[in-house]
Amino acid sequence: MKLHIKTYGCQMNVYDSERMADVLAPLGFVLVDDADEADMVILNTCHIREKAAEKVYSELGRLGRLKERRKDGGGGLILAVAGCVAQAEGAEILSRAPYVDMVFGPQAYHRLPEMMARVGQGRVLDTEFPEVPKFDRLPRDRDPGTAAAFLTVQEGCDKFCTFCVVPYTRGAEYSRPVADVHDEARRLAGRGVREITLLGQNVNRYHGEASVRGGDWGLGRLIRELAGIEGLERIRYTTSYPADMDDDLIAAHRDVPQLMPYLHLPVQSGSDRVLAAMNRRHGADDYRRLVDRLRAARPDLALASDFIVGFPGETDGDFRETLRLVEDIGFCQAYSFKYSPRPGTPAADSGDQVEDSVKDERLRDLQDLLGAQQLDFNVRCVGRIMPTLLDRRGRRPGQLVGRSPYMQAIHVEGPDDLLGTIADLEIIAGLNNSLAGAPAGEPAGATLS
Numbered sequence: 001m002k003l004h005i006k007t008y009g010c011q012m013n014v015y016d017s018e019r020m021a022d023v024l025a026p027l028g029f030v031l032v033d034d035a036d037e038a039d040m041v042i043l044n045t046c047h048i049r050e051k052a053a054e055k056v057y058s059e060l061g062r063l064g065r066l067k068e069r070r071k072d073g074g075g076g077l078i079l080a081v082a083g084c085v086a087q088a089e090g091a092e093i094l095s096r097a098p099y100v101d102m103v104f105g106p107q108a109y110h111r112l113p114e115m116m117a118r119v120g121q122g123r124v125l126d127t128e129f130p131e132v133p134k135f136d137r138l139p140r141d142r143d144p145g146t147a148a149a150f151l152t153v154q155e156g157c158d159k160f161c162t163f164c165v166v167p168y169t170r171g172a173e174y175s176r177p178v179a180d181v182h183d184e185a186r187r188l189a190g191r192g193v194r195e196i197t198l199l200g201q202n203v204n205r206y207h208g209e210a211s212v213r214g215g216d217w218g219l220g221r222l223i224r225e226l227a228g229i230e231g232l233e234r235i236r237y238t239t240s241y242p243a244d245m246d247d248d249l250i251a252a253h254r255d256v257p258q259l260m261p262y263l264h265l266p267v268q269s270g271s272d273r274v275l276a277a278m279n280r281r282h283g284a285d286d287y288r289r290l291v292d293r294l295r296a297a298r299p300d301l302a303l304a305s306d307f308i309v310g311f312p313g314e315t316d317g318d319f320r321e322t323l324r325l326v327e328d329i330g331f332c333q334a335y336s337f338k339y340s341p342r343p344g345t346p347a348a349d350s351g352d353q354v355e356d357s358v359k360d361e362r363l364r365d366l367q368d369l370l371g372a373q374q375l376d377f378n379v380r381c382v383g384r385i386m387p388t389l390l391d392r393r394g395r396r397p398g399q400l401v402g403r404s405p406y407m408q409a410i411h412v413e414g415p416d417d418l419l420g421t422i423a424d425l426e427i428i429a430g431l432n433n434s435l436a437g438a439p440a441g442e443p444a445g446a447t448l449s
Contacts, residue, residue, distance in 0.1 A: 001027070001028050001029045001030070001039045001040065002029070002030060002031075002032045002037055002038045002039045002040070003021065003024055003029040003030065003031055003032065003038060003039070003040050003041075003042070004031070004032050004033070004034065004035040004037070004038035004040070004041045004042070005017045005020060005021060005031070005041075005042045005043075005044055006035065006041070006042070006043050006044065006059070007044045008043070008044065008045050008046040008055070008056065008083070009044075009045070009046020009048060009083070009084070010046060010048075010239075011150050011197065011199055011238065012150070012152055012155070012199045012200075012201070013044050013045075013046060013083055014150055015150040015151070015152050015199055016044060016082070016083070016106060016109060016152075017042075017044045018142065018144065018150075019109065019110075019142070020042060020044070020082065020109045020112060022142050023109060023110060023112045023113065024040075024112055024113075024116075026113075027113060027116060035063065035066070036066060038077070039076070039077065039078065040077070040078040040079075040080065041063055041077065041078070041079055041080070042080045042081075042082050043056055043059060043060065043063075043080070043081050043082065043083075044082045044083045045081060045082065045083035045084055045085035045086060046083060046084055046085070047083075047084035047085045047087075047088050047089075047165050047169055047342065048084075048164075048165070048342075053085050053089070056081065056085050057096060057097070060079070060081070060093075060096075060097045060099075060100065061097075063077070063079055063099075064079070064097060064099040064100075067079060067099050068099070078101050078102070078119060079097075079099060079100045079101050079102070080100070080101060080102035080103070080104070081093050081097075081100055081102070081103045081104075082103075082104055082105070082106070082109060083105070083106055084105070084106060084165065084166075084169035084170070086103045086104055086105050086106075086127065087105030087106060087107075087127050087168075087169040087170075088165060088168065088169050088343075088344070090103045090104075090105070090125050090127045091125070094123060094125060100123070101119050101123055101124065102115055102119060102123070102124040102125075102126075103123075103124070103125050103126070103127070104124070104125070104126040104127065105126070105127040105128075105129075105169065106155075106169065106170055107128070107129050107170075107171060108126040108127065108128065111126060129171050142187075142188075143191050144188065144191070144193060146193070146391050146392070146420075147192060147193060147194045147195065147389055147390075147391045147419070147420035147421075148193065148194070148195040148196075148197070148234075148389060148391050148403070149188050149193045149195070149196055149197070150196075150197050150199050151181065151184055151185060151188065151196050151197070151198055151199065152176070152198075152199045152200065153175065153176050153181050153198045153199065153200055153203065153206055153208065153219075153222065154173065154174065154175045154176070154199075154200030154201070154202065154203050154205060154206045154208075155170055155171070155173075155174050155200060155201060156170045156171045156172050156173045156174050156201060156202075157170065157172075157173060157201045157202045157205075158172055158173045158202075158205075159202065159241065159279070159281070160279060161268075161278050161279050161280060162277065162278055162279045162345060162346040162347040163278060163308065163311065163339065163342065163345055163347045164342070164345065165342045165344065165345060166201050168344060168345075170201055173201075173202065173205055175200075175205075175206045175207050175208040175209075175216075176208055177208050177209045177210070177211065178208045178209065178210040178211075178217050178222060178225065179210070179211060181198075181208060181222065181226070182225060182226065182229075185226050185229055185232065186229050188232075189229050189230065189231040189232045190231070192231075192420055193231075193232070194231065194232065194233045194234060194389060194420065194422060195232075195233065195234035195235070195236070195389050195391075195403075196226070196232060196234070196235055196236070197235075197236040197237065197238060198219070198222075198223075198226075198235065198236070198237040198238075199237075199238065200237075200238075200239070201239065202239070202240075202241045202244065203219060203237050203238060203239060203240060204218075204219050204237070204240045204241060204244045204245055204246075204249055205241065205244045206218060206219040206222060208222060218246060218248055218249065219237065219249050219252075220246070220248035220249035220250075220251060220252040221248060223235055223237070223249075223252045223256055223258075223259055224252060224255070224256060226258075227256050227257075227258045227259070232258065233258060233422060234258055234260055234389065234405075234422075235256070235258045235259050235260065236259075236260050236262065236407075238264045239264055239266060239306075240263065240264065240265050240266070241266075241281075242265055242266075242267065242280075242282045242286065242287055242290055243280075243281040243282045243286070245265075245290055245294070250293055250294055250297050251297060253294060253297050253298040253301060254297040254298055260405045260406075260407075261298055261300045261301045261302060261405055261406065262301070262302050262303075262304070262332070262405060262406045262407050263294065263301060263302075263303055263304070264303075264304040264305070264306075264333075265287075265290075265291075265303055265304070265305055266305055266306035267282075267284075267287050267305050267306070267307070267325065268280060268306060268307060268308050269284075269307065269308065269311065269314075269318070269321075269322050270284045270321040270322035270323070270324055270325030270326070271284065271314070271317075271318035271319075271321040271322060272284055272321075273313075273318060274311050274313070274314050274318050277311065277312070277313060277347075278308075278311060278347070279346075284321065284325050287325070287329075288325070288328060288329070291303065291329055302332040302377065302406045303329060303330075303331050303332065304331055304332060304333040304334055304335075304407070305329075305331055305334045305335075306334070306335045306336070306337075307322065307326075307334060307335070307336040307337070307366060307370075308336075308337055308338075308339050309322070309336065309337070309338055309339065309359055309362040309363050309366055310338050310339045310354040310356075310358060310359030310362060310363070311339045311347065311354070312339070312347055312350035312351075312352045312353050312354065313350065313352040313354075314339075314354055314362075319362050319365075319366075322366065323365070323366065323369060326366070326369055326370060326373070327369070330373055330377075331370060331373050331374070331377075332373070332374060332377040332406055332407075332408075333374055333407065334370045334373075334374070336363060336366050336367055336370060337363070338356075338359040338360070338363050339354070339359065341353070371432065374432065374433075375430070375431075375432050377406075377430075378408060378430030378431060378432070378434075378435055379430035380430070381404075381406075381408070381427045381430050381435060382427050382428065382429065382430050383426070383427065384426070384427050385424050385425070385426055385427075385440045386404045386405065386410065386424070386425055386426075386427060386435075386437070387405065387422050387423070387424055387425075388402040388403065388404055388410050388412070388422065388423055388424075388425045388437060389402050389403050389421075389422050390402035390412070390414065390418050390419055390420070390421055390422075390423055391403065391419065391420065392419070393416070393419070394411055398413050398414070398415075399411055399412070399413060399414075400412055400413070400414045400416075400418060400419065402423070402425075404435065408434060408435050409433070409434040409435070410425060410427070410434065410435045410436070410437045411434060411435070411436055411437065412425055412436070412437040412438065412439075414439075423439070424439075424440040425437030425438065425439065425440060426438050426439070426440045
């Protein structure tokens, strides 16, 4: 049986898709890249953005037509919708897309074998939150097939930002036990993984139980433990909540060489008034002081962030405060979006919505500033030697692509046997969204050999 999984949204959805494939493998399913070849298609969805949800329905329409053609030819196709859109809109999906066979939320994919057994008896909807954590019932071994892998350590969120659906779709905060995380990381390193990104909706709220040495461990202590795994050379984590950056985690950036000098630390706005309306538990100056502490601990740290423009009630003055914060901090990367109401969230019911034309103008101005900062950061990397994890082939023959310590994509010419290795590259060009590299100590245009 051929399985195709299309993943939308965040890195945790990528991890979840891999685990769904693990769960279905004992039933005889093998992954394929093309939905048109598959016997089963799963759309693993994201509910953060309004357009993302509509893209899911558009794709379902196409797959529904494919299923109808299969039926006319005497064949079949199982269609499933997973993830956060499934959790939030399960009944609506079954109503709008009668050709969908299964709808299940992000807490239910370990129950896929039971759901598969029920498909022949009717359509399946499973959006219950389990009493037993799903991680306890997942296969323990997996092979990501690359030198970089995601590892979920924390899930859910208790913050209830007024724009966000995560507490409703992913549930309350849960941290995996230290031993489970360590075991999975050790197995991944044994399969050739050199870089692990620790994932969580609010990852720096990690408080995993440590049965051997007792008590709950924070993320800083977990990172120190994972840094001792043989073969694991790089550690990252995402996504963080500013108010939960504690002293121990900040010190880990100073003390743990495997922890990369890059941090995604979403701030969302530079206006205290807007941050309060968002129910963020920090102000703009709190964020500035936190950045100062982080940079004191790790002077070469580069920061990325998230921004929402046009939040209900945001004034021109509020937006200028966001621009001022961006100018004060300086970011190597950032993700910025127009606010879009998510049903069921408090901000969606606000009567003070900002006009789309104003959102468009503000987003353009913000992205111009952020883009200039990103280009400036990339250009300032020219001439530096950067250890680069080469983890995939490029678009051109003989081209390899890797990630710098700062998460920049770096392109270089080199043989395939360097895939999965960390090579020292001299940066020869800084572009808007990537870098060009050459073997360190070699003239520009040389290839790795």
